[in-house]
Amino acid sequence: MRQSPAKYPLIFLLLCLLNSGVTYGQAGDPLVDPSHVLEQQRWVDSVYQSFSLEQKLGQLFMVDVFSRDDLARRAQIDHLINQYHIGGIIFSKGGPVRQAQWTNHFQQQSELPLMIAMDAEWGLAMRLDSTFAYPWNMTLGAINDLSTIRAVGENIGAHCQRLGVHINFAPVVDLNTNPKNPIIGNRSFGSDQQRVTDQSIAFMEGMQSRGVLANAKHFPGHGDTDKDSHKTLPTVGFNRKRLDAVELFPYPQLFERGLSSVMVAHLNVPELTKKRGRPTSLSQEVVTDLLQVAMGFRGLVFTDALNMKGASEYKAPGDIEWAAIQAGNDVLLIPEDVPAAMARLIKTYKNGLLTEERLGHSVKKILRAKYKVGLHDYQPVVLAHLYQELNTPQDQMLYDECMAQAMTLLKNKKQILPIRELGQKRIAYVSFGEDSGAPFLSALRGYAQVDHIKGETLDAILQQLNGYDLVIAGVHKSNATPWKSHRIKDKTLVWLNEIARKHPVVLSLFAKPYALNDFATTKNIKALLIAYQNSPSGQTIAAEIIFGARASQGRLPVEINGFEPLSGLMTTPLKQLQSGVPESVGLSSEGLKQIDLLLDQGLQQGMFPGAQVVVVRKGRVVYQKAVGYHTYDSLQPVRSTDVYDVASLTKILATLPLVMQEFDQGDLSMKSQLGKLLPELKNTNKDTLSLLRVLSHYAGLQSWIPFYRATLDSVTQQRNPLLYQTQKSDSFGLKVAKDLYLKTSYKDSIFQAIAQSELLPERQYKYSDLPYYLLKVYLERHQKKSLSVLSQSFLYASMGAWTTGFLPQDRFDLAQIIPTEEDDYFRQQRIHGDVHDPGAAMLGGVGGHAGLFSNALDVAKVMQMYLWHGTYAGHQYLQPETIDAFNTCYFCADDVRRGVGFDKPQLEDPGPTCGCVSMTSFGHSGFTGTFAWADPEEEMVYVFLSNRTFPSAENRLLISSNLRTEIQAALYASIIKKNDL
Numbered sequence: 001m002r003q004s005p006a007k008y009p010l011i012f013l014l015l016c017l018l019n020s021g022v023t024y025g026q027a028g029d030p031l032v033d034p035s036h037v038l039e040q041q042r043w044v045d046s047v048y049q050s051f052s053l054e055q056k057l058g059q060l061f062m063v064d065v066f067s068r069d070d071l072a073r074r075a076q077i078d079h080l081i082n083q084y085h086i087g088g089i090i091f092s093k094g095g096p097v098r099q100a101q102w103t104n105h106f107q108q109q110s111e112l113p114l115m116i117a118m119d120a121e122w123g124l125a126m127r128l129d130s131t132f133a134y135p136w137n138m139t140l141g142a143i144n145d146l147s148t149i150r151a152v153g154e155n156i157g158a159h160c161q162r163l164g165v166h167i168n169f170a171p172v173v174d175l176n177t178n179p180k181n182p183i184i185g186n187r188s189f190g191s192d193q194q195r196v197t198d199q200s201i202a203f204m205e206g207m208q209s210r211g212v213l214a215n216a217k218h219f220p221g222h223g224d225t226d227k228d229s230h231k232t233l234p235t236v237g238f239n240r241k242r243l244d245a246v247e248l249f250p251y252p253q254l255f256e257r258g259l260s261s262v263m264v265a266h267l268n269v270p271e272l273t274k275k276r277g278r279p280t281s282l283s284q285e286v287v288t289d290l291l292q293v294a295m296g297f298r299g300l301v302f303t304d305a306l307n308m309k310g311a312s313e314y315k316a317p318g319d320i321e322w323a324a325i326q327a328g329n330d331v332l333l334i335p336e337d338v339p340a341a342m343a344r345l346i347k348t349y350k351n352g353l354l355t356e357e358r359l360g361h362s363v364k365k366i367l368r369a370k371y372k373v374g375l376h377d378y379q380p381v382v383l384a385h386l387y388q389e390l391n392t393p394q395d396q397m398l399y400d401e402c403m404a405q406a407m408t409l410l411k412n413k414k415q416i417l418p419i420r421e422l423g424q425k426r427i428a429y430v431s432f433g434e435d436s437g438a439p440f441l442s443a444l445r446g447y448a449q450v451d452h453i454k455g456e457t458l459d460a461i462l463q464q465l466n467g468y469d470l471v472i473a474g475v476h477k478s479n480a481t482p483w484k485s486h487r488i489k490d491k492t493l494v495w496l497n498e499i500a501r502k503h504p505v506v507l508s509l510f511a512k513p514y515a516l517n518d519f520a521t522t523k524n525i526k527a528l529l530i531a532y533q534n535s536p537s538g539q540t541i542a543a544e545i546i547f548g549a550r551a552s553q554g555r556l557p558v559e560i561n562g563f564e565p566l567s568g569l570m571t572t573p574l575k576q577l578q579s580g581v582p583e584s585v586g587l588s589s590e591g592l593k594q595i596d597l598l599l600d601q602g603l604q605q606g607m608f609p610g611a612q613v614v615v616v617r618k619g620r621v622v623y624q625k626a627v628g629y630h631t632y633d634s635l636q637p638v639r640s641t642d643v644y645d646v647a648s649l650t651k652i653l654a655t656l657p658l659v660m661q662e663f664d665q666g667d668l669s670m671k672s673q674l675g676k677l678l679p680e681l682k683n684t685n686k687d688t689l690s691l692l693r694v695l696s697h698y699a700g701l702q703s704w705i706p707f708y709r710a711t712l713d714s715v716t717q718q719r720n721p722l723l724y725q726t727q728k729s730d731s732f733g734l735k736v737a738k739d740l741y742l743k744t745s746y747k748d749s750i751f752q753a754i755a756q757s758e759l760l761p762e763r764q765y766k767y768s769d770l771p772y773y774l775l776k777v778y779l780e781r782h783q784k785k786s787l788s789v790l791s792q793s794f795l796y797a798s799m800g801a802w803t804t805g806f807l808p809q810d811r812f813d814l815a816q817i818i819p820t821e822e823d824d825y826f827r828q829q830r831i832h833g834d835v836h837d838p839g840a841a842m843l844g845g846v847g848g849h850a851g852l853f854s855n856a857l858d859v860a861k862v863m864q865m866y867l868w869h870g871t872y873a874g875h876q877y878l879q880p881e882t883i884d885a886f887n888t889c890y891f892c893a894d895d896v897r898r899g900v901g902f903d904k905p906q907l908e909d910p911g912p913t914c915g916c917v918s919m920t921s922f923g924h925s926g927f928t929g930t931f932a933w934a935d936p937e938e939e940m941v942y943v944f945l946s947n948r949t950f951p952s953a954e955n956r957l958l959i960s961s962n963l964r965t966e967i968q969a970a971l972y973a974s975i976i977k978k979n980d981l
Contacts, residue, residue, distance in 0.1 A: 026255045030299040031368040043376050044367040047112065048360065055111075057345050058085025059363045060325070062117060064305070064334045067094025067102050067128075074102060081109045084338050087366055088115035088331065095129050096163060096390055100381040103164045113375040115366070121170040121187055122482075123156050124163065130387060132159065132395045135402045136482045137172055137199075138512055139532040141189035141557030142406040142568070146202040151398055153206025153214075159390050160212045164381040166373040167213040169263060169302075171203040173250040174223035176558060179514045183228040184218075186482030186512045190557025191223075192565050197250040201257050208260060211373060216254050218265030218304060219291060220272060220280060221247025229310035233279060235268040243271060251295060260369070261300035262291065264329065266310030279311050281324060288328030300369055305334040312336060318344035325354065330362040393583040396537070400580065403531075403538045407545050408513075408554035409569040411528040416470075417506065418548025418574055419448070420874060423797025425469040428453045430461060430499065432492045433476035433510070439536040440474050440508070443543030445641060446621075446857060447576070449802035458495050462502060471503045472546065477511035479534040486515040493518060500524035508542045510534035516560045530556065540579050547800070548574030548874070574874040576800070577857075577864060580620030582974065585939075587615075591974025592623050598967050603628045607958040608929055608946035610638035610818070612856035615971055616864060616941040624857065630818050631950060643803050643853040644818045644945040645836050647926030648769075650852035653804070653862050654791040655772050656901040658779050659691075660878050660886060661794060667782070670885070670900070677778045680751070685759050686774075694771040695900045698891050700759035701768040707750050708826045708838040711742070717825075736841040737827040737834050747843055751777060765896045769839065769849040776848030788846045799865065799873045801858035806846045808853040809833040817853065820928055822951040836928055836949060850927075856943040863923070863934040863941045887922045914969035927953075931964045938975065942968055 033040045048056070063086055065077055080086045089106060091099050107113055120126050125133035134140075134152050143149060153171070160168050175196050176188035189196040204214040218229075220236075220243065227234035236247065251262075264287055266279040272290060273283040280286040281303045291297050303324045306312060315323055317337035322344050324332055335341045348354040370376070409417065419425070427450045431437040444450040450472065455461040465471060473496060478484040488511075497520075499505055506527040509515060513530050522528055529552070531542040544550045548571070555568040582589045595613060602608055610628025614621060626638040646653065662668040668677075668691060675687035693699040711723045723746060725732040726739045734742040754770050776787050783790055788806040796804045808817050819832035826838055840847030861872060866887075870878030886900040897904045897911060902922035905913045912925060913933065923933030929948030934941045944967060948958040958964065 026258070026296055026298045028258075028298075029368070030258045030260045031365060031372055033372045036371075040368060040371045043371050044364055047367055048364055051363075053346065053349060054342070055085045056359055056363050057342060057349070059087035059366045060330070060332050060345075061086040061335060061338055061341070062088035062090055062115070062302075062331050062333050063338060064090050064092055065102065066092045067099040069094075074105070077106060078109050080338055081106060081114070084342050085111070086114070086338065087112075088117060090117040090119070090334065091165070092119070092127050094127070096124065096131050096386055097383065099128060100163060100383055100386060104380045107164075107378060107380065113370065113378040115167060115370055115373070115375065116165045117167045117169060118160065118165050119170070120156060120160060120165070120168045121172060124159050124390065131390050132392075132399075134395075134399060135406065135533060136186040137189045138176070138186040138482070138557055139406045140203075140402060141196070141199060142408050142530075142532065142554035143199075143402060144553065144555060145405060146198055148398075148402060148405055149199050150202040150206035152402060153203035154209055155206075155395060155398060157207035157210030157212040160207075161210050162381075162386070162389055165212065166375070167215060167261065167369075168207060169215045169217060170207070171200045171214065171216065172218070173197070173200040173216045173254065174218055174221055175246055175249070176223045177246065178224045178226060179517055179558070179560075180226045181223065182226065183230065183483070184222055184225075185514070188223055190565065191559060192557070193246060193249040195557075195566070197253050200250050201254060204254060204259055205257065208258065213260035213300070213369060213373060215261040215263050215302065216251065216259055217263035218267075219251065219262050220265070220267070220269060220286060222265050222267060223247065225267070229266045229304065230308045231310075233266060233268050233277070233310040233313070237269075238271065240271050243269070248295075251297075255295065255297050259297075259299055261302060262297060263302045263304055263333075264291070265304050266308055277314075279314055281311055281329070282314065282320070282327050284327045286327070292328055300331060300365055301329050302331045303329045303333050306332060307334050307336045317341060321345065322348055322354075325358075325362070330365050393581045393589040397581045397584045400537050400541065400584070403533070403535070403541045404550050404553070406532055406554045407542060407550075407552050408530040408532075408556050408567075409527070409545070409552035409571060410530060410556065410563050410567055411522065411525060412569050412571070413526045416504065416526045417529075417546055417552075417571055419470070419506075419546060420548070420574070421798070422448045422800045422802075422873070423793070426467060427451070427470045427472060428465055428468040429472045429474065430465075431474050431476060432496070433474075433488075433534075435476040435478050435510070435534045437474045437476045437510075437534075437539065440476070440510075440539035440543055442640070443540040443579070444472060444546070447543065447547035447549070447800045458498055461495065461499065465499065465503055468503060471499055471505045473499065473505055473507045474539075475507070475509050475511060475515070476534045477515065479510075479538075482512070486512040488515055488518040493520070497521075497524060500526075506546060508546065510538065510542070513556060513558060513560050516563070519561060522561070530554070544578045545571065547576070548572075549576050549578035575619075575868060575871055576873040577616060577619060577621055577861060580622055582617075582622040583976070585617040585620050585622060586976050587617055587622055588974045588976050591970070594970035594973070595623065595967050596625070598963060598970060599625065599627050602946075602958065602961075602963050605957060605961070606632075606955070607961060607963060608948040609950055611929075611944065611946040612638060612640065612642070612644065613945075613967065614856040614860045614941070614943045616860050618939045619864065619868075621857070621860070630947075636815065638818070639816075640857065641803060641855055642816050642818055643808055643812060643855055644930065644947060645820050645928050646852050646854050646859065646930045646945060647837060647850050647928040649854075649859065649924050649926045649930050649932050650840075650847065650850050651772055652901055652924045652932070653854070653859065654787065654806075654852050655775055655779070655848040656695075656886070657795055657862070657878065658787070658790055659695075659775060659901070660882050662779075662782070663882050663885070664879050674774060678774060681755055681774075684755050686755060692890060692900060694768075696891055696896060696898045697767045698763065698765055698894070698896050698898070699768075699771075700763050701766065701770045702757050702760070703766055704769045704839070705753055705757060706838070707753060707842055710753075711746075711842075712826070719826075734842060734844040735834065736838075737823070737829055737831060740827060740829075742842055750839070750842060765891075765894075765898070772848035773839070774848075776843075776846075779848075786846060787848060791852075795862065795877065796858070798875055799861055799877075801854070801861045804852065804854035804858040804862070806851050806853070818947050819950055820947050821949045821953055854945075856945045859932050859943045859945070860941050863932055863943065866922075867934050867936055867939060867941065887920070912965070914965040914972060916969055916972040925964070929958050933968065938972070940971070942971055
């Protein structure tokens with residue numbers, strides 16, 4: 001219905017009264033710049049008075065542009081700018097650099113700077129490639145901490161500002177109370193009125209704090225529809241009481257907090273429009289009487305896009321724009337035909353239907369908005385560093401925090417989560433859905449050995465699952481857009497139910513929560529985690545919650561399948577490693593790139609075929625890389641789960657923790673003497689040597705004994721056939737390599753050789769393997785188990801260090817084990833899957849000084865246990881005072897830098913570290929090209945594993961280059977100082 005000339009001035013009078021503060025609603029004009037009230041008003045008046053009629057009308061139009069379009073489209077926009085004086089542009093699909101270039105171009109064309117808008121609800125990535133995507137509103141809706149949501153709004157605002165965008169059509173404040181809503185869904189914060197309102201306010205205030213105008217949409221409420229207004233006119237058929245209680249609920253509080261603008265939806269709401277079939281966007285009763293008069297909103301009012309079927313099918317171009325202005329809108333968003341609309345508005349102005357007062361009302365609001373966003377002093381978008389500044393580590397850090405706070409645990413029967421007693425469980429992972437679950441599986445394997453079970457049929461899956469104690473199921477739905485279908489296939493539902501009937505199942509649902517409605521029942525599922533989105537970060541954090549590295553915190557934003565809104569169970573985290581970006585623990589991502597360069601240098605210069613590096617700070621893994629190949633033939637890339645021979649790291653990862661355990665139990669002390677631990681050493685030169693001195697390498701022991709040489713013919717250098725056989729037997733039970741077994745009794749000869757070895761002529765510092773041969777014998781006798789079993793049961797199994805252990809071929813395929821040497825001096829074969837150290841090999845692969853295999857992450861777990869005062873994954877392995885006692889340099893005054901078992905930083909001369917670590921730090925290196933170091937003061941763990949000895953141990957380039965400590969220096973250089981912030 002057209003507005004009569006007699007009634008039209010009355011509407012304008014009401015709006016004028018509203019803007020003068022007579023009616024209730026917003027206390028102040030949200031478009032006023034409070035710091036420059038008079039300057040702003042003078043600028044607005046001056047610009048308005050200088051405008052022609054066409055220039056005034058042009059300000060009402062905001063047209064759409066795709067920066068991915070060709071130059072012909074750009075020329076069309078140039079024409080609209082120059083000929084029709086359009087006031088704004090909304091950018092859609094494209095890329096950030098091209099959009100910045102086009103923005104600068106269009107701004108140069110326009111006589112008055114254009115207002116640039118975008119739909120960037122979850123960030124610029126909603127429309128642009130190569131930009132950052134924050135979680136969708138439904139995911140944010142699960143977060144309890146409003147400051148986190150505010151931070152998201154602030155960061156998105158910063159991105160908009162950096163790209164020259166002045167208004168972001170966000171947040172969506174619709175309450176999604178209809179699970180079948182095809183267009184809102186994940187774009188909504190949820191269904192609880194006050195929670196959605198509070199979260200919308202937090203997002204709005206964050207974004208507006210960066211000088212970008214927020215926009216609440218879709219007024220009066222698009223949450224309870226089952227139609228898409230892009231395609232048709234949806235109906236919201238509720239009475240006024242319901243509309244006030246639900247659909248309209250968020251708006252008054254948003255207005256009170258300074259909301260800048262509102263977008264009016266194309267909806268059929270008969271209760272408000274008083275005429276069925278008229279879109280709310282074209283209804284005076286909605287746009288003026290309700291929004292601006294009754295509710296007192298004083299900010300900009302935008303139509304939703306006028307090319308949407310919900311509006312465009314109601315009136316023709318020209319007529320629809322006039323109807324929108326009559327209704328009370330200020331900005332005509334995406335008109336289909338600007339020339340036709342302009343002609344119609346000029347005609348209505350000239351015949352008196354559109355008054356100067358009404359036109360001025362909207363145009364001056366637009367000008368106030370332009371001033372507030374800085375367009376009175378326009379500056380072009382700077383192209384330099386644009387990509388980097390739109391994709392910062394701080395963005396990823398906040399994204400991770402959002403996902404961690406959002407994860408919602410809905411079921412947890414018998415407190416199955418977090419998973420404990422890892423050494424007692426066989427765990428399988430089964431993947432469902434059309435998207436990848438690779439990051440989830442990788443993250444799960446960071447905590448336990450998890451086998452990926454696949455099969456073409458349910459029976460095949462069930463057969464493979466026989467013998468497993470727990471099944472982790474992941475349903476992975478597309479993370480591309482929030483509009484992707486969340487429906488779960490019937491086949492998946494059947495399979496999940498059958499698996500859950502036969503095995504304990506932990507289900508992680510990487511989909512919008514409405515996917516849970518597809519389940520007939522979740523009765524058999526032991527634990528149910530809603531992870532919301534299938535992003536790599538989301539998958540990683542879900543795994544961390546399952547294993548207790550993080551606590552579950554989220555609350556369900558909507559009602560689903562019997563679970564009430566705001567449902568959610570809390571878990572208590574177990575203290576163990578979690579993931580994070582470097583900046584989250586005070587390290588620079590840019591600085592850590594130096595490690596990449598150094599690793600590449602090592603590969604290019606032939607220092608090693610491949611390597612793994614892990615950096616942990618403050619309990620977070622911030623750098624984890626596997627580079628190169630198993631061997632120089634470049635056939636098999638190194639993976640993060642591959643295991644290296646860690647050589648002498650065995651001392652501090654296996655033997656020393658067991659010695660500390662006995663120290664805790666009172667069975668050993670620093671004064672314990674070798675002769676009392678091992679009676680065979682009584683009355684020898686080893687008798688009175690104390691544990692303190694031998695583990696400080698200050699007892700006069702020989703550095704090492706080449707035991708294998710005594711088994712070779714002195715002339716031919718061939719192995720003595722009386723000592724070796726190619727097949728295992730009771731008499732030849734010590735495997736030293738493939739198809740090569742040493743006489744079982746020869747380990748006694750090794751012990752005797754140590755017992756009879758001479759001490760150095762005078763007491764001096766001398767690094768020695770020999771104490772660890774002896775301590776292995778002691779520990780195995782005292783605890784009546786092999787060192788391999790002891791270390792596994794005491795440490796590795798329960799802490800989830802599943803790659804760590806002796807005799808790796810008992811647990812892994814050769815393809816997962818890195819070879820160490822082409823041995824041409826003893827075993828005469830490639831050493832692959834057997835320990836490199838000849839002495840440990842002659843003990844059957846289990847030595848107190850060498851023999852351990854591991855990946856870098858699991859080495860870091862043991863080192864982190866030391867930093868956490870003996871605690872890891874909910875277990876207290878060692879007492880803090882014991883670790884302190886062993887991490888003490890008792891003979892520093894004698895220029896002996898070592899702790900008890902641990903290596904320590906150099907005192908003066910060049911030593912094992914970069915010289916930049918704290919003196920409380922400790923660690924060790926290994927002959928095969930390994931290094932592990934922990935620094936309590938910086939809360940840092942650094943692990944480097946390589947096979948520099950392949951194909952020959954004569955390759956000393958890694959050692960001579962000091963690459964391992966150069967990496968350590970780069971790590972410490974990346975620490976962000978307070979004055980760098």
